[in-house]
């Protein structure tokens with residue numbers, strides 16, 4: 001069901017959450033895409049996520065049509081994301097911008113504070129040992145605890161990590177869908193997109209970012225600042241200007257024939 005349709009009891013949804021679908025992409029766009037919840041539905045564990053071959057085909061065609069200005073922006077480690085797209089090697093920012101592979105294949109790393117990282121790794125691993133339904137994911141710079149299997153532990157995970165993280169340790173908490181992450185301060189999906197936009201072939205193009213989660217709001221803010229297009233996937237409040245219902249709607253939108261130049265006339269009714 002689209003988030004814009006009335007809810008099951010017939011009550012209209014709040015107008016401030018209503019967003020139109022995005023227009024067709026233009027050949028002058030730079031496209032940035034989140035992966036989980038955007039290009040693919042969530043799975044029980046991150047490694048079980050499957051990418052539809054129609055998505056892979058669309059990404060390959062878009063990469064060519066956009067002159068290479070297509071990048072993945074994910075919370076996953078780059079190595080984990082690459083496993084999902086074995087025949088594509090796209091520019092990508094992993095771990096919320098802590099690592100980035102640019103259009104030339106160059107790797108940029110944002111190093112964490114080693115002592116804090118070691119302490120947090122022990123803490124998260126300890127929690128996952130005590131509560132085996134929690135999944136600990138060591139991505140390198142950032143660390144995550146997934147509680148998809150046991151949502152009743154969410155409050156415990158959030159409280160434990162919040163209380164153990166000092167203000168000046170160089171790390172911050174990043175809530176996501178059914179997980180809590182700790183990641184080095186100062187990097188997020190917005191800084192990752194800004195880094196790409198300062199380099200060819202992205203520079204000078206209209207940035208378009210599509211994402212579904214709280215972490216993507218950083219990206220939406222950065223792209224709105226650059227007068228780009230922002231697309232929220234799924235329901236809920238957002239800073240994004242457009243909305244698509246789910247990964248299937250994203251796939252269909254990616255398959256829409258590209259126009260020469262991206263155009264969009266803002267309807268005042270759309271502003272919320």
Ligand SMILES: [Mg+2]
Pocket residue numbers: 034035036037038211212213
């Ligand atoms: Mg996502």
